[in-house]
Amino acid sequence: QVQLVESGGGLVQPGGSLRLSCAASGTIFMIFGMGWFRQAPGKQRELVATITRSGITNSADSVKGRFTISRDNAKNTVYLQMNDLKSEDTAVYYCNADIALTYYSGSHDDFWGQGTQVTVSS
Numbered sequence: 339q340v341q342l343v344e345s346g347g348g349l350v351q352p353g354g355s356l357r358l359s360c361a362a363s364g365t366i367f368m369i370f371g372m373g374w375f376r377q378a379p380g381k382q383r384e385l386v387a388t389i390t391r392s393g394i395t396n397s398a399d400s401v402k403g404r405f406t407i408s409r410d411n412a413k414n415t416v417y418l419q420m421n422d423l424k425s426e427d428t429a430v431y432y433c434n435a436d437i438a439l440t441y442y443s444g445s446h447d448d449f450w451g452q453g454t455q456v457t458v459s460s
Contacts, residue, residue: 340364340449342433347454350423354458358418360433360451370436370446372409372416376429376456383432387418401427423458431456 346358362369373388387397387407395407406419416433433451 340366340435340437340439342435342449342451344431344433344451344454347431347456349457349459351460352424352458354423355419355421356423356456358420358431358433358454358456360416360435362414362435362437362449365439366414367438367440367443368446369411369414370438372407372436373434374407374416374418375432375434376427377432377453378426378429381429386431389416420456423456425458427456428458429456430454 341364342360342362344360346356350356370391371388374386375383376386377383385398386401387405389395389407389409397405404422409416430453432453435449436446437449438446
């Protein structure tokens with residue numbers, strides 16, 4: 339069983355910074371793509387940023403230049419450095435990972451963290 343545990347969320351003023359972490363644990367052979375999604379009240383969940391195992395990144399236009407995704411494969415951990423935060427960044431942020439559970443797996447499956455609240459407010 340795989341668990342993704344997030345940390346780093348909280349309350350921050352506009353223009354401030356937060357660093358989110360998400361560590362995967364359990365029966366894991368290899369983690370392929372990882373990413374961050376967010377969902378604001380009354381809105382659909384949207385992609386924030388993704389990163390491949392080799393480090394290729396993709397970010398939503400709304401966060402480019404402000405957010406940076408990174409990962410540490412040895413720790414099965416993905417990070418999201420959020421700078422110059424704006425009120426519209428307020429949302430629950432979810433960690434996602436595409437994981438092969440065993441050496442014998444013919445496919446890899448999506449797993450999700452529980453979500454961590456990020457609130458940007460004065």
